[in-house]
Amino acid sequence: MRGAIVGLTLIIGLIGSGILATSGPQPASPADAVGAAGVPSSVPDVLVSRQLLESQDLRIGDVVDLSPDPTAIGARSFQIVGVYEPVPDPTRFSAQRLEARLHLPDMLDLIADPDDPQATEAVDAINVALRNPAEETTFSRAIVRRVPGVSVRSTTRTDRGNPFIVLEQFHLAIAIVTILASTAFLLALMVMQSDERREMAGTLRLIGLKKSRVLTQVLIEGLIIATSGAAFGIVLALVSEEGFNRFFQWRYDTALVFVRISPTVAWQCVAMSVPLGIVASVVASWTLLRREVLALIRR
């Protein structure tokens, strides 16, 4: 009995789309599958993604028909010998990863046009690991020179069209706006706090403390408050990191990590928030300390 038909992505050597048709329940063990279902031992192996296995209610040992044609013409049987978690891909995180991995010769047999002698000689991409990754540009130039028409792309693209870079810019823009708003509020709070301490500052000046001494005190206080705030912010981010990741991983059925509080990110936060806090304290207090002592104590 032929079961559900579903479109999926075939990987290994050639990347294309195909159609999967389950051929009914099969025994769980691959060995049993061959005997019980009469599947010849030459049935090639296939790995399916966890998402495909779950969505089509497949099991290891099942025999499935794969075809590159939506009408299932030229379908061939494959036996599921394993399941895998697709490599998280940020550019496809919202897509359902219905994928299967075949041996390259099996895939070429499946999708190659028999009338095209070169069809079995073509691949979509060749992955290359360089001994020295720093020589990527030299390697790229050498390949383009020797094989005209081939394009070489680094896996660590940093150009503007990279969705990752774009999202990073977007989040950076949001962070800048948030910092601007925080600065305004922080300044407002510090102005209020300074105002509240007007008489205390006047008294300190009257008993002989210099402006610089009072300002140093304010600066140290600002440093303590800003450092505590930054530390609290980082702890809050670390605590919420797990929650964010779990939610988005559940939502998109992916192993992709969406939020990672790296030491660099933490240091960036500290480097921005601590000076900002100190400056806000000093600026707010300076407006107060500029006044005459008698004005401070309202006399």
Added chain:
Amino acid sequence: MSSFVFAWYSLCRQPARAVLAIAGVAVIGALLFDMLLLSQGMLISFRGLLGEVGFDARVMATSSMPMTGARVGDAAATAAAIEALEEIEVVIPMRIDQAEVVLSERRPMDFTLVGSISGHGAWTVIDGADINQRKADGDASTIVVNRNLASALNLSPGQTVTVRSECLGRRSILPTVEFEVVGIATFPFDSESQLTAAATIADFDRACGGEQDQADLFLVASRSRVTAEAAVEAIQQLRPDLYVFSNDQLVDRFERVGFSYFRQISTVLATVTLTFAFLLISVLLSVSVNQRFAEIAALRAIGFGRRRVAADLVWESGLMVSIGGVLALPLGLALAIWLDRILKSMPGIPADLHFFVVQPQAVLLHIALLATAGALAAGYPVYLASRLPIASTLRNEVVG
């Protein structure tokens, strides 16, 4: 003196803190406004874009995006069969693939080659003629190119380009084909930097080495008296093996898959922004009330009731939030333009698609959310002020 005027004087009495607080509300309000625009913007823009093209349904071989899934075979017969349905006005088959312009002294330039029927809105000619309006000189086929391709190669109608198709999925296999550029056209789903050209299906097949009779998708327009859903159902009954999507279904799918990340990010950021605004307004007002205990106690002593004091504080919060909220709108629009420009630099995003679209509902929701945040933020300061013991506060303040 009314509560409103009293609250206004309270703000004016300390202009520095009032300006800073309003600036903070304006910036955070701008971010909130943008997140509200982002939450629906792309969907509204996508729906509008689909509507502008003028087709009700798309027919494909699989549920994958065009160019990533299998193609429909027997394209001509399939198009004819669908067009014969009484619900259907017109069917436009489309073939889309990569090709390259072969240049004598430079590396080939990749572009997207579309094979279709002209004159139905799949593209709009802005200069020169359409592909079926003019016969090319000699053996050359006709082609229309988009502005990007025209400016990249300095092309104008009448010039000839040498094209090699990649429809077999491999480079340097097929022979080159000469195309005469007959016009410059705009394509509704082109991204900012995309290079696109369109030819007839026959010429597309010719570039592919011979007749293929395949289509990546069919654009379908239903008759005016028929709904899109009825047209989709009729096609689905005729060809249950094909995937048929109405515009609404495409938008729905886009919402679930392509757009969900931005919708969720906007929800998260809007929630964080609102919480931030609530906390900060609340803290500002609470500190302000703490500093004005003596003043409030004196007002109570001379006859101001609890309600009146509470009303003064609510108005003060309301003024801060409303002035900040009004300033947030132009600020948010400017910010939206900046953020939209950043996000549109993602590859494959159509130039006419926008992430941030202004709609009355978003403005109303922005006002409602900020008003709620302002009202809630005034809650604790109002509680502090209304519970203030008059005599002991006055004594403490005077003795202190």
